[in-house]
Amino acid sequence: MAGKQISRSKSRIILLALSLLGFSLLIFLSSLSPLRTSSPSSPTHFHLPTSHTSFVASLEHFLTIPHSEHTLPQLDVNNLDDAIFNSESDRLYSHPYYPITLPLRVYVYNMPSKFTYDLLRLFINTYRDTSNLTSNGSPVHRLIEQHSIDYWLWADLIAPQSERLLKSVVRVHRQEDADLFYVPFFTTISFFLLEKQQCKALYREALKWITDQPAWKRSGGRDHIIPVHHPWSFKSVRRSVKKAIWLLPDMDSTGNWYKPGQVYLEKDLILPYVPNVDFCDAQCLSEINPKRSTLLFFRGRLKRNAGGKIRSKLTDQLSGADGVIIEEGTSGERGKEAAQNGMRKSLFCLSPAGDTPSSARLFDAIVSGCIPVIISDELELPFEGILDYRKIALFVSSNDALKPGYLLKYLKDIQPTHIKEMQQNLAKYSRHFLYSSPAQPLGPEDLVWKMMAGKVVNIKLHTRRSQRVVEGSRNLCTCECRPGNITNTGSTIS
Structure with a gap:
């Protein structure tokens, strides 16, 4: 009996050893497999610095x-x-x-x-x-x-x-x-x-x-x-x-x-402004989107110059309306907190012109998941050769916005399915407006160079043309396109 027990013990030891050997061989072979997902150039093989967005x-x-x-x-x-x-x-x-x-x-x-x-x-x-x-x-x-x-x-x-x-x-x-x-x-x-x-x-x-x-x-x-x-x-x-x-x-x-x-x-x-408010990521949006109770929100300077004068006119028309919050505010820490809280509680965020056609509030709204309502007739947008802003923002002419009752009726008539679709698009697009170090693929730094690539051929054309033109040659070669006003600006190119 004792001999049989010893023989069984030896068999178990041999079986265990063979199992360990087989397992080790399996690990070794898998490390050589061409189906392995990581590679020497994969980010897992070197240390990347902490990503900063501040x-x-x-x-x-x-x-x-x-x-x-x-x-x-x-x-x-x-x-x-x-x-x-x-x-x-x-x-x-x-x-x-x-x-x-x-x-x-x-x-x-x-x-x-x-x-x-x-x-x-x-x-x-x-x-x-x-x-x-x-x-x-x-x-x-x-x-x-x-x-x-x-x-x-x-x-x-x-x-x-x-x-x-x-x-x-x-x-x-x-x-x-x-x-x-x-x-x-x-x-x-x-x-x-x-x-x-x-x-x-x-x-x-x-x-x-x-x-x-x-x-x-x-x-x-x-x-x-x-x-x-x-x-x-x-x-x-x-x-x-x-x-x-x-x-x-x-x-x-x-x-x-x-x-x-x-x-x-x-x-x-x-290029987009650096947002004043914190980025609301996917988890943040999933928590706050169902709770957005304000129809339209704006916080900022209410009196501006040039095209921004529309702000005070909109204030006079919209202040006190049901579901609308319009506040005077600055960009300090308290102002940032108030703006961020307001945007995260609102379906739509008003984005009128400032002293210039653009305003940082557009990008604050985007990273907050609040659908921008852009009222700035002369506005040019970042990366528009790549991004379609119609999928994430509403565009209203200044003339229409100032018609009594027009803007609120327009917003209230938007179907919930359309609002949900725009919110989903905002969640995807927000990454394009978040500067960071190291710069992220499809972030604003990346889109800068993708847009620049489209300019290189034209730059070379005008550089070489300027090097070979002779006295008396035709100097004008392009125009500045502006509605109702085609003005030759060849002197700035050639």
Whole structure:
């Protein structure tokens, strides 16, 4: 009996050993399987930095990281032109879709720190000074955050490639390889945080530095990107860089902020404001959408200039109406909380023009899941070549909106199924308006480069045309399209 028990014990041990060996072999073989979902390039194989959507938090982290700069010998204009010809010829004959290709190749200028890092440090060292207000009472540092697109784009472009997620753009370190050139000057910070004369002097210095670059001289600046997202920024020297690509909040065809011929969709790009309120994610929306009890909400400055004068007229017409909340407010912390709470409780959010046709409230509404009601006849929208705003917003003409009773009847007549569909589209679209570091695929930084790709061929056309025209040749080659007013603006292109 004892012998049989020992034999059984040995059999169990052998069976267990064989089982462990088989299990180990299975794990080993699965690790070699071609069906394995991860790969050496998968994000699981390297550490990605924490994603920041707060400008202040991202900037504080950014300034702690040492950044290496590539400084290569600079070619003169003629040698650079020859080098670009050789580089473009290689791409033309080796890439079947050139120049309609991604990723875009962007050269980032290594500007002196007084135009870049010094201004970022000035902001971070002073942003808690909430007593610093504009003439209308808005906190200056909050306005800078609202227009901080220059930071988000630059921070992504110069980040180590191993930490970047975007596939639409790559930074190149030789100018002859570039499709576009990025100028990392913080025009908004300098405008708001420097003394007036100091700011103007810095603008002149920046202008000289930029226009002295051989690449600028070669193209006249046509392939250079300059962030001028606040309508007051870089204003004193704009006429000298009007051929460059401007990153703008809107076009403002009223002429109050930009001179005729300075801005147009063929050349420039509209970028969204950085939202003032927190992003309401899918879980947040699933909780609050069934509880939205307010029909129409607006909180902000009720008296504005230019096209924004419609705000006071709408206030007179809508105040006190059932289901409508219209409040005077600013963009401070208390104002942010009140606006956020109001938007998350409302089906529709009023988005009238401000001093310019655009307003940050449009993007606050989008990230809050509140359907925007846009009353701004001259508004141009970000990334409209990619996004269809009719699926997430309502557009009402100023004339109709001011007709007694029109707007409320229009909103009340919208079917619940249509409202639900627009809310679902808002949940999908909101990611396109959320700046972050690292920049996310299909975020605003990504859509910038996808839109820019559509401009590259036209930029090359006008650059080469300007290089070969002779005295007496036809100089006018395009027009600025405006309803009822076709005005030739070839002098700004050619």
